[in-house]
Amino acid sequence: MRSLFGGQLPAAVIYDLDGTLVDSVPDLHSAVERFQQQLGLPTASECEVRDWVGNGAARLVERALAASAGERAEALFPAAMEAFMVAYADTNGRRARLYEGVRPVLEALAAEGVPQALVTNKPLAFTHPLLEKLGIASYFSPVLGGDSLPAKKPDPAPLRAVAETLGVAPERCLMVGDSRNDLLAARAAGMPVACVSYGYNHGEPIAVSCPDLLVDSLLKLL
Numbered sequence: 001m002r003s004l005f006g007g008q009l010p011a012a013v014i015y016d017l018d019g020t021l022v023d024s025v026p027d028l029h030s031a032v033e034r035f036q037q038q039l040g041l042p043t044a045s046e047c048e049v050r051d052w053v054g055n056g057a058a059r060l061v062e063r064a065l066a067a068s069a070g071e072r073a074e075a076l077f078p079a080a081m082e083a084f085m086v087a088y089a090d091t092n093g094r095r096a097r098l099y100e101g102v103r104p105v106l107e108a109l110a111a112e113g114v115p116q117a118l119v120t121n122k123p124l125a126f127t128h129p130l131l132e133k134l135g136i137a138s139y140f141s142p143v144l145g146g147d148s149l150p151a152k153k154p155d156p157a158p159l160r161a162v163a164e165t166l167g168v169a170p171e172r173c174l175m176v177g178d179s180r181n182d183l184l185a186a187r188a189a190g191m192p193v194a195c196v197s198y199g200y201n202h203g204e205p206i207a208v209s210c211p212d213l214l215v216d217s218l219l220k221l222l
C-alpha cells in the first residue's frame with residue numbers, strides 16, 4: 001500500500017463492505033430465496049446470488065426476478081422489493097463473517113491514526129446493524145450507503161464526498177474494494193484502488209480490471 005503513496009501511508013482509506021470486509025452472501029441468499037418462495041418463483045442458488053450482488057438491493061432483486069420470473073419480472077418488482085427488504089432485515093448478519101485479516105488491518109491503521117471510511121452500495125438501514133453485529137462500526141467515519149446520495153458506485157460521487165468530509169485530496173486516499181464498481185468509482189474520483197481477489201465481481205476475476213494493487217488478504221496491505 002505504501003508503494004502507491006511514495007512510501008507513506010495514505011491520508012485515508014475508504015472500504016467497500018460486501019465481498020471486501022464481510023462475506024454477506026449467505027444472508028443475502030436467504031433473503032432472496034425467501035421472497036422468491038413467497039411469490040411462488042423458483043429459487044436461486046447461492047452462487048447465482050454471489051454474481052448478482054454489488055449494485056445495491058434493487059438491482060439484486062431485479063436480477064433475481066430476471067432469472068426466475070420471466071415476463072412477470074417487471075410487474076412483480078414492487079412486491080418482490082418489499083418482501084426482500086423485510087426478509088433481509090431478518091437475515092442480515094446471521095451468517096455474515098468478517099474475512100481473514102480485516103480486524104487486524106482496521107486496528108493497525110486506526111493505531112497509526114489513518115482515518116477510515118466506508119462506502120457501500122448496501123442500503124444504509126442494513127449497513128449500520130451489520131457493522132454493529134460484527135463489532136467494527138467504530139472504525140469508520142463517515143459511512144455512506146447506496147441510498148445516502150442520489151448516485152451510488154460506480155459513480156464517483158460517494159468517494160468524492162468522503163474525501164471532502166475528511167478534508168483530504170482524493171489522490172491521497174486509498175479505495176479498497178472487490179468489484180469493478182469500486183474500481184470505476186475510484187478511477188473516476190482520481191483515487192488509487194486496491195482490490196481483494198476473493199470478493200464478488202459479477203462472476204469475473206477482478207484482476208481483469210487491473211487494479212493498482214491486487215491482494216488475496218487485507219493483511220497484504222500492511
Ligand SMILES: O=C(O)COP(=O)(O)O
Nearest residue numbers: 017018054055056120121
Ligand atoms: O450491492 C450491495 O448491496 C453490496 O454492495 P458493496 O459491495 O458496495 O458493499
Ligand SMILES: [Mg+2]
Nearest residue numbers: 016018019178
Ligand atoms: Mg463489494
